[in-house]
Amino acid sequence: MTGSSDNTAPGSVFDAIVSRSSTKKFADTSLARHQIETLLTAAVRAPDHGLLAPWRFTILEGSSRSILGDAMSAALLEKTPDADAEAQQREASKAFRSPVLIVVSALPQPHPKVPAVEQLVAVGAAIQNLWVAAHSMSLGAAWKTGSHAYSATVKRALGLAEEEQILGFLHVGVPLSKAVIRPADLSGKVRWL
Numbered sequence: 082m083t084g085s086s087d088n089t090a091p092g093s094v095f096d097a098i099v100s101r102s103s104t105k106k107f108a109d110t111s112l113a114r115h116q117i118e119t120l121l122t123a124a125v126r127a128p129d130h131g132l133l134a135p136w137r138f139t140i141l142e143g144s145s146r147s148i149l150g151d152a153m154s155a156a157l158l159e160k161t162p163d164a165d166a167e168a169q170q171r172e173a174s175k176a177f178r179s180p181v182l183i184v185v186s187a188l189p190q191p192h193p194k195v196p197a198v199e200q201l202v203a204v205g206a207a208i209q210n211l212w213v214a215a216h217s218m219s220l221g222a223a224w225k226t227g228s229h230a231y232s233a234t235v236k237r238a239l240g241l242a243e244e245e246q247i248l249g250f251l252h253v254g255v256p257l258s259k260a261v262i263r264p265a266d267l268s269g270k271v272r273w274l
């Protein structure tokens with residue numbers, strides 16, 4: 082395997098998959114719109130039972146990241162009314178960890194053959210596609226959820242529909258931290274019959 086722990090682009094699809102990792106720190110460098118569109122193109126090529134396209138992408142970059150930052154701060158106050166100004170600021174700053182944030186949500190629709198779980202799985206596959214594509218372009222990403230993914234306040238602030246489910250806040254950007262690639266551990270997870 083040609084490793085990419087130094088954040089260089091992997092050489093093959095297999096390399097890209099096995100050397101993907103969560104980026105801890107991003108450079109403050111914005112991405113071009115065509116780069117983001119390339120990532121979204123990779124996302125929507127995920128397998129999709131019934132071709133229902135259950136994914137939705139909300140892009141935040143530059144100052145629009147404060148829409149999420151403010152909402153996360155408000156959601157914190159709802160949960161913890163005595164959170165002080167510093168805690169609120171810390172919460173809001175999470176939206177600024179990367180130059181680009183892609184909020185990936187699922188909008189499952191009733192279908193006689195494709196249950197909601199399959200539509201959610203398709204969106205998960207779209208996130209993975211996006212992440213591996215980013216890595217292949219020498220970009221880094223990190224997938225976050227936490228309580229804010231399930232907050233009505235956050236959803237409303239982002240303009241999402243009530244029935245829409247946030248599956249991930251995808252931080253994307255030029256990686257600054259060294260990649261830490263965890264070993265692929267199959268032990269106890271496979272049965273050969």
Ligand SMILES: Cc1cc2nc3c(=O)[nH]c(=O)nc-3n(C[C@H](O)[C@H](O)[C@H](O)COP(=O)(O)O)c2cc1C
Binds near residue numbers: 263
């Ligand atoms: C559905 C989902 C939700 C996740 N939510 C978080 C999160 O809230 N915070 C976080 O630090 N990582 C989150 N992750 C990323 C995992 O923690 C990460 O992939 C794992 O630690 C393995 O590290 P690696 O991505 O570098 O291989 C999430 C991953 C998935 C699939």
